[in-house]
Amino acid sequence: MSEITDGTTIGAVFARAVSAHGDRPFLAVPPNEARAYLPAGAEITYGEAGRRVAELAAAYREAGYGPGHRVATLLENHPDHVLHKLALNSLGVCCVPINPDYRPGEAAYLIAHSEPELIVALAARERQAREALAQSAHRPPVVVAEAFPAGLPKPARPADGAEPGPETPASILYTSGTTGRPKGCVLSHGYEVASGARYASLGGLAALRPGEERIYNPLPLYHVNAGVLSLLGAVLTGNCQIQPDRFHPRRFWHEVAATRATIVHYLGVIAAMLMAQPPGAEERRHGVRLGIGAGIEPQLHRAFEERFGFPMVEVWGMTEMVRVLADSTEPRQVGTRAFGRAFPGLEVRVVDEEDRDVPEGQPGEMLIRHSAATPRRGFFSGYLKDEAATEAAWRGGWFHTGDVVWRGRDGMLHFVDRRKNIIRRSGENIAAAEVEAVLLTHPDVLQAAVMAVKDELREEEVLACVVLRRLAPDPAAAAESLFRHCRERLAYYKAPGWIHIVESLPTTATQKIQKHTIYPAGVDPRYLPGVADLRALKRRDAS
Structure with a gap:
């Protein structure tokens, strides 16, 4: 596949796919009556997507958007995310997706740091975008996707005029780092195309059948897995990506069957939650031949395959490099955390x-x-x-x-x-330093140390050890106050699921907290007296 992808761009790759696979399905949305958009589901072909992308690109081009510009998108897992990305990339514009779970302060940082010319948001997310802009030093205009191109303004500065090439930035994806604020990973056209080419050529059990696969990926499009890896892999092979709004354990098998999925993507938490569901006939009424993902617990790996009837191929990748390694060739080393x-x-x-x-x-x-x-x-x-x-x-x-x-x-x-000071919860990377920084803005907090603890369902959970400025008469109420302080300022998944209010924290001579000595070796802090369990409050819709 390298002879097809070397030296090319996303726009060129997609144009070839439209020409070669016009009548084949490109993007599908499962039916879900509870979803705010497309409750009956939808499916569009490569030809239909090509026409829509061309229309969007023409509107952007006429307004003056081109190489050197960035456009932020707040489009959830809506098909518009994919269509706007392809249109903008075809012009050499770099896309900056915004995680819809971000609180205004988090989104404000992303906007100020990436300095987009424009924000394109779903109507249901327009208010969220404007709340973020109110806290941002950079304030681009907002356009509602459902009304596009109505109200599309010209960019504040002209495009640089260069033709997009393999080194042109295609996306900036923000990923948590060890120093607190998320880092913006700049991904080029060459990077994204090479990632898709690697996905398309994994071989073995993961060999893609051109024009025959229907890839169900319940992960967020604003992450590299669904938004780059499987999406570009599908484009390069004329296959269809099925994009639900998110993972729903009770709807999973229904959606997989209804959309005729042949490949499903997973994280360890997805496998664990599916295994926890009561057995039912629907879990075997599917045409899935393969799972692709990472982090399934070793003791669940073989049991999952036996129960649901298909192999789960473990892979490894990260935003900085998602030409994944994969344990896709038999005999696989199931249950050993092998990944290639x-x-x-x-x-x-x-x-x-x-x-x-x-x-x-x-x-x-x-x-x-x-x-x-x-x-x-x-x-x-x-x-x-x-x-x-x-x-x-x-x-x-x-x-x-x-x-x-x-x-x-x-x-x-x-x-x-x-090895990093990162907590991995349900597929999201959480920087301990970012949570600590928010805790330290609470007027009652003197010191804070945040770390990962094991979670049987979500791989890891956030634990915060906090020293207060004064004795709390009601530690449970104090812990909940700290949680709500974090929840108001951070995406829901970053807030501490466990809070331990302590009298002091061990420090070095330079007053650096020694996290590794807070709890004795072999002690699970979740079961110590005084540790508050706040996991039930960690909900997307929590206020």
Whole structure:
């Protein structure tokens, strides 16, 4: 596939797909009467999508949008997200998706940092966009997608006039980093096309049948998995992406059957929640031949496959590099957290804390590169406005993933844990430092330490250890007050699910909190006296 994708752009790839697969389905939405849009579901062909993308692109072009511009989108998992992205990318405009779960302050940071010329939002999200703009130093106009192109303004500055190429930025996706604020990962056209080409050529159990696959991906389009990996893989093979609004455990099998899905995407939490559902006939009334995802618990892996009747292929990737590794060839190493081997175009090292290679079978941080000659080929272009962080991640000519793995004699890589100060909850990366920073804005908080604790359903949950400025007469009420303070300022999933109010925290001589000594080894802090369980309050619709 490299001869088709090298040196090309997303616009060129999509145009070829429209020409070759005009009558084939491109994008489907499952029926869901509870959804605010398209309750009866919908399906559009490559030809229909091509016409709609051309119309959108013409409107943007006439208004003056082009290379050098960025447009932020607040479009959830609506088909308009995909159509506007393709239209904007065809003109060389970079898309900046906004997570709809962001609170106004979080979205305001993204807008100010990325400086888009425009925000395109669903009508139901217009108020949310304007609330964010009220807190932002950068205030672009907002256009409602359902009325587009009505009200589409000209950009504040002219486009740079260059033709889009492989190095042109296609997306900026914000991902949590260890220093608090999310980092903007700049993804080029070449990166996104190469990611799709890798997905399309995994082989083995994951070999795609051109024009025959229907890929059900319940993950957010504003993340790299659904918005880049499977989407571009589908475009390159003339296949259909099925895009629900989000994962619904009770609707999953109904939607999968109704849309005739042949491939499903998953995270560990999705597998766990499906296994927790009571058995029913619907879970076997499907045509799924393959699951593609990451993080299924080893003890669930084989049991899931036996219950639901298809293999779950574990892969590894990250926003900075999503040309995924995959354990897709039989015999797979089911139940060992295996996720694949290095391949031509992705070299892997496993190293200790001083970047020295460790022996086979020993855990260490995974470092990756394309090759010695072109280490960064196929990777993200860098962190927006943060060259220092980009170079730090690439120190020594290898990208430092922050993931701890071990490699067997056969070359198979096995996931162990994350080395970064990141909490992984239901597929979302949460920076402990960001939650700590919000807690410290509460007038009663003197110190805060945030860390991950195990969660049997969501992989990890957020635990906050807090020292108050004065004794709380009602610790439970104080904990709930701290939770609501976070919930008002952070996306719901970032708020602490557990809060432990303590008298003091261990520190170094320079007053740096020593998180690793807060709890004795082998102690699960969730079951200690005084730890408040606030997980029931972590809901999208919570006020």
